[in-house]
Amino acid sequence: MTTLVGDATIVGIGQTEYSRAAGRSETQLAAEAIVAALADAGLTSDDVDGLVSYTIDPVEETELVRALGTPEIGWSSRVPYGGGGSQGVLLHAAAAVLSGAAEVVVAYRAIKARSGSRFGAAQTVARPTSSHSGTTAMQWCAPYGVLTPASWMSLNAVRYMHASGATSVDFGRAVVQMRAYAATNPNAHFYERPITLDDHQASRWVAEPAIRLFDCCLETDGAAALVVTRAASAPGASPPVVIAAASASGLFEEEIASNHYRPDLSFMDGSAVLARRLFDETGISRDELDVALIYDAFSPMLLLQLEALGFCERGEARHFIADGNLSPTGSLPCNTNGGLIGEGYIHGLNLTLEAVRQLRGTATNQIRDARTALVTASRTGVILRRG
Amino acid sequence: MSDVGPTRPAPVVTEDSAVFWDAARAGRLVAQRCRSCGRLHHPPRPMCPACHSIELEAHELSGNGTVYSYALLHYPQNPAFTYPVVAALVDLDEGVRMLSNLVGVEPERVAIGMEVEVTFEPTKDDGVVPLFRPRGQRS
Numbered sequence: 001m002t003t004l005v006g007d008a009t010i011v012g013i014g015q016t017e018y019s020r021a022a023g024r025s026e027t028q029l030a031a032e033a034i035v036a037a038l039a040d041a042g043l044t045s046d047d048v049d050g051l052v053s054y055t056i057d058p059v060e061e062t063e064l065v066r067a068l069g070t071p072e073i074g075w076s077s078r079v080p081y082g083g084g085g086s087q088g089v090l091l092h093a094a095a096a097v098l099s100g101a102a103e104v105v106v107a108y109r110a111i112k113a114r115s116g117s118r119f120g121a122a123q124t125v126a127r128p129t130s131s132h133s134g135t136t137a138m139q140w141c142a143p144y145g146v147l148t149p150a151s152w153m154s155l156n157a158v159r160y161m162h163a164s165g166a167t168s169v170d171f172g173r174a175v176v177q178m179r180a181y182a183a184t185n186p187n188a189h190f191y192e193r194p195i196t197l198d199d200h201q202a203s204r205w206v207a208e209p210a211i212r213l214f215d216c217c218l219e220t221d222g223a224a225a226l227v228v229t230r231a232a233s234a235p236g237a238s239p240p241v242v243i244a245a246a247s248a249s250g251l252f253e254e255e256i257a258s259n260h261y262r263p264d265l266s267f268m269d270g271s272a273v274l275a276r277r278l279f280d281e282t283g284i285s286r287d288e289l290d291v292a293l294i295y296d297a298f299s300p301m302l303l304l305q306l307e308a309l310g311f312c313e314r315g316e317a318r319h320f321i322a323d324g325n326l327s328p329t330g331s332l333p334c335n336t337n338g339g340l341i342g343e344g345y346i347h348g349l350n351l352t353l354e355a356v357r358q359l360r361g362t363a364t365n366q367i368r369d370a371r372t373a374l375v376t377a378s379r380t381g382v383i384l385r386r387g
Numbered sequence: 388m389s390d391v392g393p394t395r396p397a398p399v400v401t402e403d404s405a406v407f408w409d410a411a412r413a414g415r416l417v418a419q420r421c422r423s424c425g426r427l428h429h430p431p432r433p434m435c436p437a438c439h440s441i442e443l444e445a446h447e448l449s450g451n452g453t454v455y456s457y458a459l460l461h462y463p464q465n466p467a468f469t470y471p472v473v474a475a476l477v478d479l480d481e482g483v484r485m486l487s488n489l490v491g492v493e494p495e496r497v498a499i500g501m502e503v504e505v506t507f508e509p510t511k512d513d514g515v516v517p518l519f520r521p522r523g524q525r526s
């Protein structure tokens with residue numbers, strides 16, 4: 001068994017507004033989201049004894065603790081691998097509370113991807129993916145003008161198109177669905193701004209022939225936080241959501257934002273390993289899922305993950321989407337907040353918050369009686385259940 | 388940007404990557420080769436992941452390969468490059484894959500499976516990067 005199962009429970013969620021210019025520091029954004037999550041849980045900063053975030057998060061733990069006034073942090077960790085590590089913070093938090101290393105763990109991400117260091121900016125300077133990152137994949141990309149996450153991912157996407165027959169129109173159908181969900185989510189950047197397939201096809205090329213402007217997630221300012229405890233410690237202020245399964249898959253021969261050196265780039269094998277761990281090793285069936293939140297930094301990744309996670313056969317994701325399976329009435333309502341493409345990009349942690357809202361029955365685009373949710377980001381994922 | 392020398396940024400050379408970039412500056416395309424088990428690795432790394440040998444050397448490649456994937460990068464733009472940037476993953480005949488640019492071909496004619504060969508281009512700060520062009524093309 002390589003999958004964490006147990007009764008680790010999400011007892012609180014919090015966020016700041018998602019915007020184009022937060023006008024305050026990442027440390028402040030993190031502190032605000034954490035205070036909101038603690039209030040949602042019915043806890044205070046005095047109760048927190050664990051912190052987990054990402055290696056690329058800019059907030060220094062000591063600065064954060066100074067702002068929160070938390071007296072005793074006994075445990076902390078950070079998850080590597082950029083956005084693909086998105087759900088790893090749930091695995092770390094659950095592992096901490098189930099092992100007894102901590103009792104109340106806060107998972108958080110604060111980002112100023114729009115007003116600060118833009119992820120989509122074409123910088124040629126070496127951009128470390130973490131403060132302790134020595135050689136990184138970037139050095140093999142920057143001298144060739146391959147400077148942005150979209151450009152890294154496009155090389156995988158074009159190979160996928162070659163292997164599957166998928167086209168930009170197929171990616172567009174996914175985007176139209178994300179934007180439809182965002183259009184009815186007041187928390188989304190693209191609230192009340194749905195698009196048609198023609199709008200998608202008219203948006204300019206970022207990386208031809210795979211990624212248009214509307215295929216890209218949004219550079220966003222904001223923060224999101226979750227509070228995790230054991231079920232027995234849940235304070236009960238908000239309906240608990242159990243982390244029924246959490247896992248991550250390996251890193252061999254991979255890079256940040258791409259797998260350029262893996263043998264077959266038309267298949268996201270990290271996600272296939274993740275699916276084996278989350279489903280096969282736990283006995284949880286894909287049929288039990290009421291809603292899925294799948295990391296859509298760029299729309300082609302959504303198709304690749306649908307196939308690798310086993311929701312359809314290889315090469316069939318375009319038909320799976322065209323048949324309406326991702327819609328509110330489909331077999332796998334997906335990214336009901338509008339996803340990272342429609343709501344905003346808080347490292348995918350905003351997808352986890354949406355899953356919690358769905359399982360509490362408080363989502364804007366509520367899937368009726370949602371009891372089980374999947375949240376994944378390429379190699380990290382969780383299955384959440386209403387407590 | 389003409390007549391002012393290369394605008395392409397020089398590669399970041401580290402202790403672990405110098406084997407590749409030092410060879411490029413000498414006009415040679417190499418992959419790192421494990422002296423113990425003979426495997427080729429790219430990008431280079433400080434230890435052979437197959438046998439854990441640290442006896443690694445530069446192994447000269449033919450420079451011939453095929454385009455495994457590509458993309459025409461339009462946006463955003465950096466003044467160091469001419470757009471669209473033709474990015475490509477090239478599978479070398481010896482079995483390693485490299486990220487590079489294609490030159491000497493109209494962007495709209497780039498395709499997966501295209502046979503290419505290496506060429507070299509200077510960068511800012513006296514660096515050199517391997518690029519690829521359609522095979523058999525006169526330079």
Ligand SMILES: [Zn+2]
Binds near residue numbers: 426436438440
């Ligand atoms: Zn070896």
